Amino acid sequence: xxxxxxxxxxxxxxxxxxxxxxxxxxxxxxxxxxxxxxxxxxxxxxxxxxxxxxxxxxxxxxxxxxxxxxxxxxxxxxxxxxxxxxxxxxxxxxxxxxxxxxxxxxxxxxxxxxxxxxxxxxxxxxxxxxxxxxxxxxxxxxxxxxxxxxxxxxxxxxxxxxxxxxxxxxxxxxxxxxxxxxxxxxxxxxxxxxxxxxxxxxxxxxxxxxxxxxxxxxxxxxxxxxxxxxxxxxxxxxxxxxxxxxxxxxxxxxxxxxxxxxxxxxxxxxxxxxxxxxxxxxxxxxxxxxxxxxxxxxxxxxxxxxxxxxxxxxxxxxxxxxxxxxxxxxxxxxxxxxxxxxxxxxxxxxxxxxxxxxxxxxxxxxxxxxxxxxxxxxxxxxxxxxxxxxxxx
Amino acid sequence: xxxxxxxxxxxxxxxxxxxxxxxxxxxxxxxxxxxxxxxxxxxxxxxxxxxxxxxxxxxxxxxxxxxxxxxxxxxxxxxxxxxxxxxxxxxxxxxxxxxxxxxxxxxxxxxxxxxxxxxxxxxxxxxxxxxxxxxxxxxxxxxxxxxxxxxxxxxxxxxxxxxxxxxxxxxxxxxxxxxxxxxxxxxxxxxxxxxxxxxxxxxxxxxxxxxxxxxxxxxxx
Numbered sequence: 001x002x003x004x005x006x007x008x009x010x011x012x013x014x015x016x017x018x019x020x021x022x023x024x025x026x027x028x029x030x031x032x033x034x035x036x037x038x039x040x041x042x043x044x045x046x047x048x049x050x051x052x053x054x055x056x057x058x059x060x061x062x063x064x065x066x067x068x069x070x071x072x073x074x075x076x077x078x079x080x081x082x083x084x085x086x087x088x089x090x091x092x093x094x095x096x097x098x099x100x101x102x103x104x105x106x107x108x109x110x111x112x113x114x115x116x117x118x119x120x121x122x123x124x125x126x127x128x129x130x131x132x133x134x135x136x137x138x139x140x141x142x143x144x145x146x147x148x149x150x151x152x153x154x155x156x157x158x159x160x161x162x163x164x165x166x167x168x169x170x171x172x173x174x175x176x177x178x179x180x181x182x183x184x185x186x187x188x189x190x191x192x193x194x195x196x197x198x199x200x201x202x203x204x205x206x207x208x209x210x211x212x213x214x215x216x217x218x219x220x221x222x223x224x225x226x227x228x229x230x231x232x233x234x235x236x237x238x239x240x241x242x243x244x245x246x247x248x249x250x251x252x253x254x255x256x257x258x259x260x261x262x263x264x265x266x267x268x269x270x271x272x273x274x275x276x277x278x279x280x281x282x283x284x285x286x287x288x289x290x291x292x293x294x295x296x297x298x299x300x301x302x303x304x305x306x307x308x309x310x311x312x313x314x315x316x317x318x319x320x321x322x323x324x325x326x327x328x329x330x331x332x333x334x335x336x337x338x339x340x341x342x343x344x345x346x347x348x349x350x351x352x353x354x355x356x357x358x359x360x361x362x363x364x365x366x367x368x369x370x371x372x373x374x375x376x377x378x379x380x381x382x383x384x385x386x387x388x389x390x391x392x393x
Numbered sequence: 394x395x396x397x398x399x400x401x402x403x404x405x406x407x408x409x410x411x412x413x414x415x416x417x418x419x420x421x422x423x424x425x426x427x428x429x430x431x432x433x434x435x436x437x438x439x440x441x442x443x444x445x446x447x448x449x450x451x452x453x454x455x456x457x458x459x460x461x462x463x464x465x466x467x468x469x470x471x472x473x474x475x476x477x478x479x480x481x482x483x484x485x486x487x488x489x490x491x492x493x494x495x496x497x498x499x500x501x502x503x504x505x506x507x508x509x510x511x512x513x514x515x516x517x518x519x520x521x522x523x524x525x526x527x528x529x530x531x532x533x534x535x536x537x538x539x540x541x542x543x544x545x546x547x548x549x550x551x552x553x554x555x556x557x558x559x560x561x562x563x564x565x566x567x568x569x570x571x572x573x574x575x576x577x578x579x580x581x582x583x584x585x586x587x588x589x590x591x592x593x594x595x596x597x598x599x600x601x602x603x604x605x606x607x608x609x610x611x612x613x614x
């Protein structure tokens with residue numbers, strides 16, 4: 001009887017504690033959190049400096065990293081490849097920048113935009129993906145009627161009838177075996193969208209960590225071991241990397257082919273026909289917490305990492321040689337007196353949905369050491385009041 | 394004695410149980426018919442794409458029903474006992490107060506299982522026909538929290554009804570509502586996969602809460 005009572009009381013007490021740690025901070029920050037918009041940062045191919053635009057009280061403010069304020073026209077002129085349409089309309093678009101002729105159709109072709117969010121990295125999406133046929137002769141990509149599952153073998157499951165396409169499965173399993181792919185696949189990535197400039201196919205790491213590119217062309221399996229297309233130096237460098245996450249990229253110019261993360265969270269790109277591996281030297285970026293954006297144009301590439309309290313940008317030339325770096329500390333949405341008080345009132349805060357994963361988990365944030373004296377004093381006050389009442393009776 | 398309790402509880406709740414069975418089966422049949430309709434009117438490829446990349450799940454209609462079932466079954470089982478002041482008599486049976494209440498809760502759990510399994514099995518069977526094993530795995534990890542919420546709701550409702558003091562009832566109601574809300578977070582399928590063992594353990598522990606309420610009820614606290 002006592003053990004039942006004890007178990008029930010402990011269950012209720014722990015539940016109440018967990019609920020307080022979850023709902024308390026949630027309600028607190030609904031009341032006290034502030035919104036701070038991250039500045040938009042661009043690299044100027046004219047001034048070779050970053051142009052920072054941020055929301056001020058009277059609208060957008062543009063400034064250089066040296067703190068010089070710019071008006072809108074000046075900022076647009078410093079970023080001609082970003083504001084091309086506006087500058088063309090106003091007749092202010094330069095015809096040549098740094099010896100490169102600016103052709104609008106090429107400008108559009110060379111634009112690239114990549115984005116990676118934490119929830120894409122830690123996602124519950126199942127390992128079934130379409131493999132587009134690149135040899136149909138059609139302009140638009142057409143969705144196949146099956147999905148590729150790469151496990152102990154290659155399996156194509158037809159959605160209609162929920163059945164295995166044995167012929168196609170055997171074709172790809174044999175082709176992969178022949179190319180030296182060792183089943184099972186340890187990591188698979190592709191872009192399932194048909195709204196893309198072209199199709200890269202599916203990238204897969206085999207059980208030995210070798211990277212393969214899998215494509216379907218006119219009903220034929222085309223398997224390419226990525227390292228075979230690399231230079232000797234790149235091949236050795238790439239073999240030393242443990243790929244932890246991959247995101248297939250299909251930009252209109254086809255230069256950046258794969259964005260991947262190594263096991264330490266380092267950001268890498270595979271660039272060009274020879275899959276040249278490029279490491280982006282971001283200092284503050286944590287893949288499980290921060291957003292990453294990579295933009296490219298005819299002259300430069302720029303990577304921006306942003307998260308709670310910071311934004312970091314690095315600019316490269318077309319060959320990914322580092323040109324410049326900019327970092328800024330930002331005010332946090334949960335900061336100041338409200339954060340200090342929250343740390344005391346809530347010895348620990350518990351979130352189930354961190355917004356950084358498609359899985360729920362127990363995300364615990366510890367409060368301040370001052371919580372202990374705070375609750376001791378509170379307990380003493382309650383005890384004192386109860387005692388005073390008892391004496392009065 | 395335990396068999397007598399089972400029989401007594403069955404006689405008392407069979408009408409409500411039959412209604413709940415009809416509703417549970419009705420929802421399951423609706424979900425299955427809806428899936429068939431979607432398959433007839435849309436390309437299976439589109440349906441698979443909607444499932445894989447947008448989280449479409451035909452069985453989502455069933456989401457809140459186990460919760461409602463748990464609450465209604467507990468009400469059907471314990472409210473008449475309290476209104477007719479029969480619970481005190483039951484607690485004086487020679488098998489012991491805790492075992493009496495545990496037997497009542499056991500009947501409730503059995504009846505719930507006999508409501509959820511007939512509703513879930515056809516949905517699983519149909520899912521096997523239309524979808525690959527990945528879907529079935531996702532269905533299991535997605536629907537298990539709903540079933541656990543139903544069981545926990547049953548335990549908390551039983552505890553609320555057995556509890557003698559209004560203040561304690563309010564505290565229990567707040568804890569129940571706040572915890573059960575956590576079983577219904579609107580995110581992608583399989584989202585609960587990593588915390589499922591903790592949810593199962595917690596749901597198992599809620600079995601002791603009505604037992605505590607019954608102890609307090611008997612002592613008149």
